[in-house]
């Protein structure tokens with residue numbers, strides 16, 4: 001029987017302190033060579049174990065084998081020079097030194113497929129795998145070759161499609177594309193962003209998701225959120241087109257955010273991963289708080305399409321806090337599950 005309100009996380013989870021410094025983005029690895037290969041696999045198993053013990057239904061690798069959700073994927077591609085760096089403004093929000101696109105981009109070999117096979121062997125639960133979306137990828141690079149954001153996004157979409165097909169063959173049940181850039185570049189999203197995403201999922205038989213959030217709980221993002229006013233209506237700009245797209249699941253930030261919950265009505269028919277865990281605070285939600293957010297969402301999404309989740313990845317959080325939040329998510333979902341089934 002299909003689980004009602006299956007829980008999952010949006011993406012990254014904290015890494016053990018013996019493999020990388022905790023609470024830091026782009027934290028360098030503490031191990032090298034064979035030790036690093038082994039260490040990543042051990043971290044993956046621990047991370048899976050934490051999710052299972054917390055009662056998470058749809059599990060993931062918690063991004064234990066990558067340094068960063070965008071850059072690690074790009075590092076595996078040819079056509080991008082990581083030595084040649086330029087400072088660009090990421091998502092119109094903060095400056096970062098990024099690699100340069102110097103020629104045609106291509107994927108010479110699979111990036112995460114071996115990791116996915118390992119995770120598949122370790123669990124019978126449904127697994128979800130996150131990849132960066134095409135628009136978020138181009139926003140993390142300086143392009144000195146295509147000189148067109150749209151063209152480069154299209155090339156990345158083709159590459160992502162190759163990777164996604166192999167992940168599907170490795171037994172991944174849900175492939176998720178992270179597109180925080182969808183919350184910023186509305187005209188581009190509607191002109192070609194969603195089309196590029198559909199190119200990335202072309203021919204897939206597994207389920208597909210897009211994660212659109214307000215970012216990790218880091219200062220640049222929390223400062224930006226303060227400028228957004230009392231109502232965050234960004235989702236309104238892209239939901240109508242997304243509703244008509246081929247994407248199955250939309251993953252959103254809802255807990256403690258100022259996103260009006262009724263915007264979810266605009267994607268009626270889609271499955272919705274409702275962020276019921278705030279990743280920008282160390283305060284662990286109570287199960288009742290989680291349940292409250294889910295109840296509000298249920299006004300706009302049918303119960304069979306509601307997937308309780310987190311607002312975003314939890315890598316910047318201490319491990320204990322992230323773990324507590326996983327348990328709260330499960331317990332909160334269970335409260336609402338009982339309410340629905342007892343009705």
Ligand SMILES: [Zn+2]
Nearest residue numbers: 213215312313
């Ligand atoms: Zn996110």
